[in-house]
Amino acid sequence: MAASVTKIAYQTMQQGKSLLGIAHKQVSTQLMDLVAPKANAETIPIRAETLQALRTSMDYLLERDWLEAEQGLYPTSQLFDAPWLDWMLRYPLVWLDLPNIWNRRLRRDVRDLPNNVDISNFPDYYLQNFHHQTDGYLSDRSAELYDLQVELLFNGTADAMRRRILKPLKERLSRANLASGALRILDVASGTGRTLRQLRGAFSSAQLVGLDLSNAYLRQANRWLSQLPGELPQLVQGNAEALPFQNESMQAVSCVFLLHELPAEAREAVLAEAFRVLVPGGVLVLADSVQLADSPQFQPVMENFRRVFHEPYYRDYIGDQIETRLSRVGFTEIKGETWFMTRIWCASKPEIG
Numbered sequence: 001m002a003a004s005v006t007k008i009a010y011q012t013m014q015q016g017k018s019l020l021g022i023a024h025k026q027v028s029t030q031l032m033d034l035v036a037p038k039a040n041a042e043t044i045p046i047r048a049e050t051l052q053a054l055r056t057s058m059d060y061l062l063e064r065d066w067l068e069a070e071q072g073l074y075p076t077s078q079l080f081d082a083p084w085l086d087w088m089l090r091y092p093l094v095w096l097d098l099p100n101i102w103n104r105r106l107r108r109d110v111r112d113l114p115n116n117v118d119i120s121n122f123p124d125y126y127l128q129n130f131h132h133q134t135d136g137y138l139s140d141r142s143a144e145l146y147d148l149q150v151e152l153l154f155n156g157t158a159d160a161m162r163r164r165i166l167k168p169l170k171e172r173l174s175r176a177n178l179a180s181g182a183l184r185i186l187d188v189a190s191g192t193g194r195t196l197r198q199l200r201g202a203f204s205s206a207q208l209v210g211l212d213l214s215n216a217y218l219r220q221a222n223r224w225l226s227q228l229p230g231e232l233p234q235l236v237q238g239n240a241e242a243l244p245f246q247n248e249s250m251q252a253v254s255c256v257f258l259l260h261e262l263p264a265e266a267r268e269a270v271l272a273e274a275f276r277v278l279v280p281g282g283v284l285v286l287a288d289s290v291q292l293a294d295s296p297q298f299q300p301v302m303e304n305f306r307r308v309f310h311e312p313y314y315r316d317y318i319g320d321q322i323e324t325r326l327s328r329v330g331f332t333e334i335k336g337e338t339w340f341m342t343r344i345w346c347a348s349k350p351e352i353g
């Protein structure tokens with residue numbers, strides 16, 4: 001009885017999020033058409049059957065999200081883990097920021113970054129306004145709005161998509177007999193810490209480490225994560241292409257929504273670094289956008305995403321063979337699965353001998 005009430009609450013909340021996300025996108029696009037029509041990108045119309053396929057795969061994702069919580073893979077409370085008050089207070093800032101975004105789009109300026117940033121600390125590909133975000137990833141203002149913007153973009157399903165890494169990770173770790181001992185999990189490109197929160201719920205006694213290039217995003221992660229019970233994850237500023245960790249120092253590595261924002265060679269370097277820091281038998285889980293090979297029916301949606309948001313490496317990413325890259329750097333037992341707009345890969349570092 002209690003379970004079905006919770007399930008209905010979860011489904012209702014997700015419906016509400018979805019409606020808010022759709023309404024936000026429609027109203028902001030209409031406003032842009034009115035105020036700054038030249039800033040609007042030309043998009044491909046999405047056909048009714050594609051919309052239906054999106055709805056069906058979203059429902060399937062949410063059903064699975066509920067099921068895995070019920071099976072105890074993570075606490076049911078995680079399904080409701082959202083800073084609602086904070087988001088409500090920040091929502092007006094998303095609107096107030098829109099003219100800045102339109103202006104940059106009109107000027108075709110994708111390198112409008114804060115003046116106080118020492119650009120020599122970052123790879124060139126990083127110094128851009130991904131998604132036309134004000135300040136790129138390089139300010140507290142950007143970090144404070146990021147989660148809310150992602151929720152609006154994905155109609156409230158971002159966390160459900162991120163959580164799809166937990167089951168394959170748990171299963172692989174137990175199979176490799178790594179789940180019972182001391183467990184150290186590194187989340188690469190941890191951003192504001194959403195995946196670290198989920199890992200904390202699913203692996204309550206693991207030692208968690210988050211790494212990101214952005215100090216501002218790490219500060220935001222620190223603010224969110226310090227509200228959780230348990231040990232605060234270690235948060236480290238660094239480049240995923242040159243991880244500041246010793247060889248074979250992690251039992252697991254996760255990496256969520258990073259690969260599509262990297263040029264191909266950086267993508268491969270990140271996978272090679274994940275391999276290096278894993279112990280033999282260690283597990284890598286990746287979550288990122290779906291690709292053309294696994295979700296050809298969503299090709300127009302992927303194309304529109306690239307046109308509307310500044311995503312300079314996305315076109316290359318959606319045609320990239322991540323499995324080939326994983327096996328080239330040494331991973332085995334590579335498995336992929338698709339959930340709504342997200343592709344999940346799980347791979348293992350071979351045991352010695």
Ligand SMILES: C[S@@+](CC[C@H](N)C(=O)[O-])C[C@H]1O[C@@H](n2cnc3c(N)ncnc32)[C@H](O)[C@@H]1O
Binds near residue numbers: 191211213241256261
């Ligand atoms: C799209 S966000 C994803 C963040 C987070 N994983 C999530 O699920 O919300 C990409 C993140 O990758 C970080 N990033 C990009 N390139 C990086 C690199 N080379 N090394 C470390 N972090 C990087 C950015 O600072 C940003 O926080």
